[in-house]
Amino acid sequence: xxxxxxxxxxxxxxxxxxxxxxxxxxxxxxxxxxxxxxxxxxxxxxxxxxxxxxxxxxxxxxxxxxxxxxxxxxxxxxxxxxxxxxxxxxxxxxxxxxxxxxxxxxxxxxxxxxxxxxxxxxxxxxxxxxxxxxxxxxxxxxxxxxxxxxxxxxxxxxxxxxxxxx
Amino acid sequence: xxxxxxxxxxxxxxxxxxxxxxxxxxxxxxxxxxxxxxxxxxxxxxxxxxxxxxxxxxxxxxxxxxxxxxxxxxxxxxxxxxxxxxxxxxxxxxxxxxxxxxxxxxxxxxxxxxxxxxxxxxxxxxxxxxxxxxxxxxxxxxxxxxxxxxxxxxxxxxxxxxxxxx
Numbered sequence: 001x002x003x004x005x006x007x008x009x010x011x012x013x014x015x016x017x018x019x020x021x022x023x024x025x026x027x028x029x030x031x032x033x034x035x036x037x038x039x040x041x042x043x044x045x046x047x048x049x050x051x052x053x054x055x056x057x058x059x060x061x062x063x064x065x066x067x068x069x070x071x072x073x074x075x076x077x078x079x080x081x082x083x084x085x086x087x088x089x090x091x092x093x094x095x096x097x098x099x100x101x102x103x104x105x106x107x108x109x110x111x112x113x114x115x116x117x118x119x120x121x122x123x124x125x126x127x128x129x130x131x132x133x134x135x136x137x138x139x140x141x142x143x144x145x146x147x148x149x150x151x152x153x154x155x156x157x158x159x160x161x162x163x164x165x166x
Numbered sequence: 167x168x169x170x171x172x173x174x175x176x177x178x179x180x181x182x183x184x185x186x187x188x189x190x191x192x193x194x195x196x197x198x199x200x201x202x203x204x205x206x207x208x209x210x211x212x213x214x215x216x217x218x219x220x221x222x223x224x225x226x227x228x229x230x231x232x233x234x235x236x237x238x239x240x241x242x243x244x245x246x247x248x249x250x251x252x253x254x255x256x257x258x259x260x261x262x263x264x265x266x267x268x269x270x271x272x273x274x275x276x277x278x279x280x281x282x283x284x285x286x287x288x289x290x291x292x293x294x295x296x297x298x299x300x301x302x303x304x305x306x307x308x309x310x311x312x313x314x315x316x317x318x319x320x321x322x323x324x325x326x327x328x329x330x331x332x
Contacts, residue, residue, distance in 0.1 A: 051326075058314045067323035108329055113308040125332045138314075139328035141307025142279040143321040148224045155309040157231035160217075162305035162330060163274055166291045 027098070029074040029091050031056045039063070039072060046070045048105040052095065052124065054078045054112060062110065070108070073098065078111060079120040092124065099131050106134040113140055193264070195240040195257050197222045205229070205238060212236045214271040218261065218290065220244045220278060228276065236274070239264065244277060245286040258290065265297050272300040279306055 003011075024030070025037035032038065039045060039059075049070030053059050059072050075090040099107065107128055111117035125135050140158035142151055151159070169177075190196070191203035198204065205211060205225075215236030219225050225238050241256040265273065273294055277283035291301050306324035308317055317325070 053314070055315075061315055061317065061319070061322060062326070065319045065323035065326070068326055108326070109332070110314060110326070112314050113310055113312045121332075135332045136329040137332050138325045139305050139307035139330060140310055141305035141325070141328065143309055144279055144306060144318065144324065145281075146279045148219070148276065148278050149221075149227055151227065152310065153227070153231045156227060157233035158310065159304045159307065160228070160231070160234055160274070160276070162307065162328065163302040164305060164328060166275070166287075166301045166303050 024074075024076075028072045029056075029076055029094070030059055030072060044069075047103060049108065050095070050098065050104055050106070051108040051110050053110050054117065054120070058110065058112075070106075075111070075120070078116045079123055080116050087123070090120075092127070095124070096127060096131070099128065099133055104133055106136060109135065109137045113138070190240075190242075194238045195222075195242055195260070196225055196238060210235075213269060215274065216261070216264065216270055216272070217274040217276050219276050220283065220286070224276065224278075236272075241277070241286070244282045245289055246282050253289070256286075258293070261290070262293060262297070265294065265299055270299055272302060275301065275303045279304070 021033045022031055023033070025032045025040055026035050027040045028037060030037035030039060046069050050073050051062065051068060051070055052073045052075060053062065054075050054077060056074055059074060062068055073091065073095045075092065075095075077085050077090050079085055079087065079090065098104065109121040109124055111120045121137055128135050139162055140155060141162055142148070142155065142159045148156065187199045188197055189199070191198045191206055192201050193206045194203060196203035196205060212235050216239050217228065217234060217236055218239045218241060219228065220241050220243060222240055225240060228234055239257065239261045241258065241261075243251050243256050245251055245253065245256065264270065275287040275290055277286045287303055294301050305328055306321060307328055308314070308321065308325045314322065
């Protein structure tokens with residue numbers, strides 16, 4: 001109510017404009033306003049790696065780490081058959097087609113570290129296994145700045161199991 | 167005030183008894199009431215692995231995971247020179263002596279995943295390097311049940327970096 005009529009109209013137009021122009025990237029299903037998203041258009045990215053995430057918001061947080069230079073594939077959801085999210089509802093077929101086209105050496109499964117995300121990762125791993133690519137899963141472990149004493153048992157056990165040689 | 171005199175006396179005696187009998191394990195510096203702690207006494211444990219932790223409480227949480235069958239070494243602190251916690255104040259010399267005695271194949275550095283714990287782990291790794299043992303560090307990564315979207319950037323970047331082949 002504190003907005004002027006003009007400001008309100010500005011916001012309304014911006015929403016309509018966004019709704020009209022925003023679409024999914026034709027290759028990785030990131031949100032974009034052109035045929036391909038900025039990551040897919042960037043010739044400096046390493047096209048031999050595909051990082052599979054559930055949602056465009058996951059892609060954004062991974063981009064913010066600045067530690068990954070490959071491409072992405074957004075599933076637009078996670079497997080959850082009881083909620084009607086069956087494999088056909090996700091962009092899984094499109095992922096397999098991208099890998100089948102060749103040039104991909106590694107598929108990094110970066111679905112969420114919870115039950116549904118883990119089930120989705122295992123399902124994808126099974127489909128990808130015969131396709132002659134390296135398949136990897138992001139690491140479970142202790143978060144930085146944490147304390148062993150307050151870690152839950154499963155995370156601690158994964159952190160021990162996944163220990164790395166110094 | 168709700169305790170009877172007898173109950174109060176019971177608790178007081180238990181505390182004095184504990185104070186009198188509790189001591190540090192002669193080998194790993196876990197808390198015990200005999201010369202060696204129950205872990206060091208157990209012949210079923212894998213003596214070729216030593217997991218280095220900061221405090222006896224860390225040992226307890228790792229034991230609770232039931233995923234580790236080796237021995238421990240408790241430093242009784244973490245390096246923090248500004249607080250007077252120099253290497254001589256921790257059980258570091260004792261660790262090096264244990265490794266030097268032979269039979270140890272791997273030292274797992276399970277100090278806390280924060281600045282002091284990491285500094286302590288790096289310091290120990292330097293001392294252990296010439297001793298011909300495998301040195302490993304517990305994995306950084308996403309905690310189970312978490313969500314990529316809410317992970318901090320450094321943890322997420324460590325989780326990507328530490329990804330494991332499926």
